[in-house]
Amino acid sequence: MVETQALRILTVDDSRTMQSMLRKALEGAGYDVIQGGDGLEGLGVLQNAMPPPNAIITDINMPRMDGFGLIEAVRGIDRFKRVPILVLTTESDPEKKARARAAGATGWIVKPFSTDSLVAAIRRVTA
Amino acid sequence: MSDDMDDILQVFFQECDDQLQELERGLMALSDGATEHETINAVFRAVHSIKGGAASFGLENLVHFAHVFESALDGLRSDRVQPTPEIVKVFLKSMDVLSDLVSEARGGDAVDSARVEESRAELQKIIDSDSGSSGEATTDDVIPTDFVPVAFDFGSDGFDFGEDSASDTSSSSSEALSGSALVVTFCPHDDMYARGDDARNLLKSLEDLAATTPDGTLHVTCDRSNLPVLDAEFNPVKSYLSWRVELPAEIQEDAVHAVFDWVSDVCDFTVTRQGNDPGSGGGGSSKTDTSTENASDSQSNFQPDTLPETTSASATQQSLESSLSAPTQSSSVSAASVQASAKQTASAASQPAAAARKPLEQAVSIRVDLHRIDELMDLVGELVIAQAALSSVCRKDDSSVQRELTESVNAMQILTRDIQDAVMAVRAQPVRTVFQRMQRVVREAASMTNKNVVLILEGEDTEVDRTLVEKLTDPLTHMLRNAVDHGIENADVRLAAGKTAEGHITLSAGHRSGRILITVKDDGGGINRDRVRAVAIEKGIITPDAVLTEEDIDNLLFAPGFSTAQKISDLSGRGVGMDVVKQAIMNLGGRVTISSVPGQGTTFCLSLPLTLAVLDGMLISAGGSIMVIPISSVVETMLCLIKMFIFCLKEIMWFLFAVIICRWYLWQKNWV
Known part of the structure; x- marks a missing residue:
């Protein structure tokens, strides 16, 4: 394994449990983590982030703006057109995955996840 | 479990409390006839969140139940199931079970498994009646039974996307042909870049893969034959490059497929063993066909004139290979320089950043210990x-x-x-949190006594000190159980008295002259004063000849050891009565009053200070000492004038006389 650089990851999830787990796992792996509590807040954090995050991890089911909405909104902003977005999902529903894919998601992380798998997923999209 | 995980577990339980409240609020709204999508979504989300968190901690009971609950709610969310009162009732009951399962997971009492099963069966009935549901609710495959292992294995079933057949047929050939180098060719579509992925990432992953072998090297060839000259024809958002990568022989094909799993729909790729004749019908060649075919199905905006190679998607590995190794424009380069060129493509492809949009709102609340x-x-x-x-x-x-x-x-x-x-x-908190918990108390009490009781909440937004909110739970629980058990009559009695069969209890809160006033009002039979009196005499609380006003009789309810329940019910006849409530309220610096109209109901009023943290006091000085009396204990203050003393001179004289007599008496007895 090549050592990870201090990349910045934005995690968007309305579950504080999940947010704590993501923060712990990612910070433990040497990432810089910023967080948003739902799609709308995540979008706000994304736009105000200096420096901008290198990847986004988002939940699907969230109040105010869900994951699909967030992905579409992020892809609608020119400077974030290429940022990798990973979707956190427990859903085995292929339709949901197809929808996330169509919205512009880069890949999935299936909940519950292990730290290794999470870091592997981030490494996969932030070479 | 490490300390970190313990902390997160605490966060999870806190969150469960929040989610359960949210769930209750939503379900109560539904039972009141709300049909908004947002309400239903919030209910669904609450259960979903609990399930998700529970899965991370391996709380299987919780996960299983939440999953069934969630599936039942899904029908509601998709408008396939209507929230009839019966169904909402099942949901409310399930919510109570869920809440108990959360407490169980927290280390509380174990939940009666029969109750869980019963609720699960009721939920399953809803799911079964839901024709549109896939009926998968109870199948265990969607529930992660083992939460620790790598659910995020790129090649695992968790990722199978659509009819991604490309990666499914691979394993057969890998062992037979593992002697020779593995050749991977890939050509990303424009869409791959649009989804935030990059050829660089793929190459890097392959490099990581190669690094696990003793050889550790990989040979990368970039095919730039499709790259147009830099003129009007060149479109920076298009994908023009493709790659051929030779990996060490030790690498399994599955691992390579795993790398490409996320991009199987937006990137043409082939994986073959070198030296294997693609035409011989080995596993490798059939795989090649499927993946390219699959890719050509999904590619939408390919332009044949700019990318001749990829459009001939049905090309066999041979033709791809020959075009890649054509000496005209391809060249062997190291992985590093490939990365550089890929980076170029990517940056060329991204358009200049537009002015940042107006920032959206940030978080508006924080949690403070x-x-x-x-x-x-x-x-x-x-x-x-x-x-x-x-x-x-x-x-x-x-x-x-x-x-x-x-x-x-x-x-x-x-x-x-x-x-x-x-x-x-900052410390103030709406009483809603405790009021909403009372819904459950009343619901359970009503079902245990077979009564139909509705709890009406008023003034839930009234804010009180947080410590007060917590300490109100027990007294209110007790009062509401009493109201259901003793206050509300049975349905037949109610109907005979010309009331609705359904009993009503109103719980309200409000501010009154710097204090909090909480009232519990029922429309039951009122206090049966004759019976209260009889019981009090029987228990020796009063003597049979005591002369009592109606108010005095009502207040007997607060006497220690008083209970009028005809039979000891599960609910309120436990020997602790309203005296405990009164004591609890008094400990909070509050007062309880009671009023009752026979046949029309009883009202309890709790008057409480706004906060327990700071008490205003009145300073008095007497006999050289300075003392503070809490303002709440001061009934009246008066300005005393000399003429007022003259007015009551007679009383003062008598008082002094009495004092002198006492003194003299004590002196006589040598006591002082």
Whole structure:
């Protein structure tokens, strides 16, 4: 394994449990983590982030703006057109995955996840 | 479990509390006829979140139940199931079970598995009646039974996307042909870049893969034959490059497929063993066909004239290979330089950044540890006292300096009071949290007594000190159980009295002259004073000849050891009665009053101070000592004038006379 650089990851999830787990796992792996509590807040954090995050991890089911909405909104902003977005999902529903894919998601992380798998997923999209 | 995980587990349980409240609020709204999508979504989300968190901690009971619950709610969310009162009732019951399962996971009492099963069966019935549901609710495959292992294995079933057949047929050939180098060719579509992925990432992953072998090297060839000259024809958002990568022989094909799993729909790729004849019908070649075919199905905006190679998607590995190795424009380069060129493509492809949009709103609330606020509150309390001491010192003298000092001290007084109010406002919490818990209390009490009772909440937004909110739960629970058990009559009695069969209890909160007033009002039979009196005599609380007003009789309910229940019911006849409630309220500096109209119901009023943190006091000095009396205990203050003393001179004389007699008596007895 090549050592990870201090990349910045934005995690968007309305579950504080999940947010704590993501923060712990990612910070433990040497990432810089910023967080948003739902799609709308995540979008706000994304736009105000200096420096901008290198990847986004988002939940699907969230109040105010869900994951699909967030992905579409992020892809609608020119400077974030290429940022990798990973979707956190427990859903085995292929339709949901197809929808996330169509919205512009880069890949999935299936909940519950292990730290290794999470870091592997981030490494996969932030070479 | 490490400390970190313990902390997160605590966060999870806190969150469960929040989610359960949210769930209750939503379900109550549904039972009141709300049909908004947002309400239903919130209910669904609450259960979903609990399930998700529970899965991370391996709380299987919780996960299984939440999953069935979620599936039942899904029908509601998709408008396939209508929220009839019966169904909402099942949901409410399930919510109680869920809540108990959460407490169980937290280390509380184990939940009766029969109850869980019953609720699960009821939920399953809803799912079964839901024709549109896939009926998969109880199948265990969607529930992660094992939460630790790598659910995020790129090649695992968790990722199978659509009819991604490309990666499914691979394993057969891998062992037979593992002697020769593995050749991977890939050509990303424009869409791959649009989804935030990059050829660089793929190459890097392959490099990582190669690094696991003893050889550790990979040979990368970039095919730039499709790259047009830099003129009008060149479109920076298009994909023009493709790659051929030779990996060490030790690498399994599955691992390579795993790398490409996310991009199987937006990137043409082939994986073959070198030296294997693609035409011979080996596993490798059939795989090649499927993946390219699959890719050509999904590619939408490919332009044949700019990318001739990829459009001939049905090309066999041979033709791809020959085009890649064509000496005209391809060249062997190291992985590093490939990365560089890929980077170029990517950056060329991204358009210049437009002006940043208006920032959206940021988080508006934070969570603060209660201890910190308590600390702040203590400090503010000290500040108020110090300030009061200072101003009393200022009042003693009246020089000009003192007057200036007094002015600043007065200004400070206003500030400290404002700070105190602000800190108290931070601690304030709507009584909703405790009121909503009462819904469950009433629901359970009603089902245990076979009564139909509706709890109406009023003034839930009234804010009170947090410590008060917590301490109100037990007294209110007791009062509401009493109201259901003793207050509300059975349905037949109610109907005979011309009331609705359904009993009503109103729980309301409000501010009254600097205090909180909480009332519990039922429309039941009222207090049966004859019976209360009889019981009190029987229990020896009063003597049979005692003369009592109606109010006195009502207040007997608060006497220790009083219980009028005809039979000891599960609910309220436990020997602890309203006296416990009264004591609890008095400990909070509150008062309880009771009023009752026979046949129309009973009302309990709790009057409570706004906060427990700071008490206003009145300073009095007597006999050289200075004392503080809590303002709440002061009934009246009067200004005493000399003529008032003259007016009651006679009484004073009598008093002094009595004192002198006492003194003399004590002196006689040598007691003093």
